[in-house]
Amino acid sequence: MTESVLDYMAxxxxxxxxASRAIARASTGQKNRALLATxxxxxxxxxxxxxxxxxxxxxxxxxxxxxxxxxxxxxxxxRIDGMIEGLRQVAALPDPVGAxxxxxxxxxxxxxxxxxxxxxxxxxxxxxxxxxxIDAASLCLKSGNATILRGGSEAIHSNRAIARxxxxxxEQAGLPPAVVQVVETTDREAVGALITMPEYVDIIVPRGGRxxxxxxSRDARVPVIKxxxxxxxxxxxxxxxxPKAQRIAFHAKTYRYGICGAMExxxxxxxxxxxxxxxxxxxxxxxxxxxxxxxxxxxxxxxxVANEQDWSTEYLAPILSVKVVEDLDAAIEHINHYGSHHTxxxxxxxxxxxxxxxxxxxxxxxxxxxxxxFADGFEYGLGAEIxxxxxxxxxxxxxxxxxxxxxxxxxxxxxxxxxxxxx
Numbered sequence: 001m002t003e004s005v006l007d008y009m010a011x012x013x014x015x016x017x018x019a020s021r022a023i024a025r026a027s028t029g030q031k032n033r034a035l036l037a038t039x040x041x042x043x044x045x046x047x048x049x050x051x052x053x054x055x056x057x058x059x060x061x062x063x064x065x066x067x068x069x070x071x072x073x074x075x076x077x078x079r080i081d082g083m084i085e086g087l088r089q090v091a092a093l094p095d096p097v098g099a100x101x102x103x104x105x106x107x108x109x110x111x112x113x114x115x116x117x118x119x120x121x122x123x124x125x126x127x128x129x130x131x132x133x134i135d136a137a138s139l140c141l142k143s144g145n146a147t148i149l150r151g152g153s154e155a156i157h158s159n160r161a162i163a164r165x166x167x168x169x170x171e172q173a174g175l176p177p178a179v180v181q182v183v184e185t186t187d188r189e190a191v192g193a194l195i196t197m198p199e200y201v202d203i204i205v206p207r208g209g210r211x212x213x214x215x216x217s218r219d220a221r222v223p224v225i226k227x228x229x230x231x232x233x234x235x236x237x238x239x240x241x242x243p244k245a246q247r248i249a250f251h252a253k254t255y256r257y258g259i260c261g262a263m264e265x266x267x268x269x270x271x272x273x274x275x276x277x278x279x280x281x282x283x284x285x286x287x288x289x290x291x292x293x294x295x296x297x298x299x300x301x302x303x304x305v306a307n308e309q310d311w312s313t314e315y316l317a318p319i320l321s322v323k324v325v326e327d328l329d330a331a332i333e334h335i336n337h338y339g340s341h342h343t344x345x346x347x348x349x350x351x352x353x354x355x356x357x358x359x360x361x362x363x364x365x366x367x368x369x370x371x372x373x374f375a376d377g378f379e380y381g382l383g384a385e386i387x388x389x390x391x392x393x394x395x396x397x398x399x400x401x402x403x404x405x406x407x408x409x410x411x412x413x414x415x416x417x418x419x420x421x422x423x
Contacts, residue, residue: 008185009193012148013200015178016121020146023179024118028095030173031142038169039087042080042134045165049075052161053130060154068258072128075158083134083162089383090138096402097144100410108420110413116405118144120202123194124386125150125216127208130158135384136205137166137180143404146179148201150194152208153186160184195220205387205399225399227364227390229314229340230260232372235331235357237348238271244369245347246280252345252371254287258316260388261343261375265311265321267331270296273324277301281322289318296324311338328353336362341390343367343375364390364397 023031042049053075060070096116103113122145124136133149140147151159163182170179183190195204195216204224206216213226234252236245252263268276273296281301284291292306303322310321311334325331335344345367346357354368365375375398377385382400389395395403 005185005187005189006193009183009190009197010200012178012181012183013121013194013197016146016148016181017200019176019178020118020120022176023141023146024097024120024144026144026173026175028097030175031095031144032091034141034169034173034175034179035087035091035138036169037172038134038138038166039084039091041165041168042084042087042162045161046077046080048164049080049158049161052157055157056130056155063154065154069128069154073130073155073158075130079131083131086131086134086384087138090142090401093142093383093401095142096405103410103412108413108418109416110411113410114407115410116402117408118405120145121200122147122386122404123150123197123201123204123222124148125191125194125204125206125208125212127152127212128155130155130162132207133159133162133182134166136386139384139386139401139404141179143401145404146181148181148183148194150183150191153188156186191216192219195222195224198222207387223394225387225389225391225395225403227260227340227342227388230262230342230375230388231265231312231314231338231340232261232263232342232375233265233267233331233335233339233344234263234372235267235325235328235335235344235346236269236272236276237328237331237346237350237353238269239350239353240269240272240276240347241349242272242276245276246283248345248347248369248371249280250283250287252373253284253289253320254318255371255373257318259373259376260314261373262316263320263345263372264313264315265323265334265338267323267325267334268297269328269331270324270326273297274300277322277324284320287318289320291320291322293322294324297322300324314340328356332357332360336360339363342388343372345370345372364388 099116103111122140126132166180201222204222206213234249277300291303293303306321341363343365344361344363358366377398377400385398388398
């Protein structure tokens with residue numbers, strides 16, 4: 001790592017730590033003014049955003065980026081509209097900071113409760129999608145955190161243009177510019193510096209491919225909120241309404257192949273497999289989905305052989321593995337063994353089965369009669385999400401405003417001394 005990159009990242013870290021104190025004490029009104037002013041600045045800067053994004057798109061094509069990455073990189077007018085709308089929605093959300101709950105009197109006469117407070121400085125590392133810059137900045141700002149954003153080198157011009165709009169919003173609200181800082185260097189060593197600065201950074205959120213997230217999880221000296229894979233399941237129960245199950249399973253897979261909430265394995269109870277699978281397989285085939293099945297599946301429908309690796313593969317593509325299982329216990333056992341603890345759903349009209357599935361499947365989101373692609377911060381009413389966590393400590397599932405805060409104890413007394421009774 002060059003000394004200049006180290007020095008640069010340390011300077012960003014010091015500025016973020018100082019700015020975190022200012023944003024932590026900012027009023028809800030001040031934070032909302034910054035968000036709405038940023039939205040107005042984005043709207044006014046459409047030509048500049050388009051020009052910057054054209055540079056990135058040209059560079060991406062020249063570098064041979066695949067079509068999926070180029071699609072995520074592109075800032076269309078509709079995506080700029082989406083960024084603006086996202087800022088307005090986050091501004092409209094309740095402010096979690098300062099909320100006090102569960103105040104209760106203790107026998108000593110003191111009151112004890114909990115107050116929600118910002119985490120401090122959030123480092124976010126992401127690839128390709130420049131609209132993440134706005135999602136991340138808006139959620140960190142509203143939750144009272146300073147943030148350091150390190151986007152992919154392929155989106156550097158777009159991210160710089162967006163950063164200028166954020167800076168205008170912060171200035172109009174009277175907030176320090178270091179509340180949101182976009183890393184200017186494309187040097188990969190900047191990531192190594194960001195994830196090893198616990199004196200400046202309180203939490204790291206990586207958004208990107210498995211390689212990025214594995215590297216950060218391995219090397220970080222700062223706590224990480226992350227998920228590695230989205231190996232999501234839909235289980236069609238013996239008590240399922242089969243037409244409804246077919247609609248749910250089809251949508252769970254084909255809504256968008258490349259999202260972490262897409263279904264990757266379809267589990268079908270053996271009681272309904274012969275009635276359910278032929279029509280389901282025909283619908284997937286018509287859509288161009290490649291199917292890989294277990295031995296019992298292949299006795300019913302003509303699909304490719306699924307091997308052991310298929311059950312633990314996140315395809316992010318029009319490929320689906322299918323398994324016939326004996327009962328609910330076998331479905332739960334399969335999900336907890338092969339899944340990634342992201343999102344799993346059961347289709348059933350049996351209330352007891354539904355409750356057991358929700359209680360016993362060990363995933364960040366568990367669903368009843370719902371496609372797994374609903375695993376999304378916006379759909380959960382969070383306004384947006386900074387990521388989805390499959391960890392169990394601090395935040396789990398889509399991470400919105402509340403996930404970017406923690407709690408501290410608040411104790412209120414009137415001169416009581418320990419060991420003295422209030423009576």
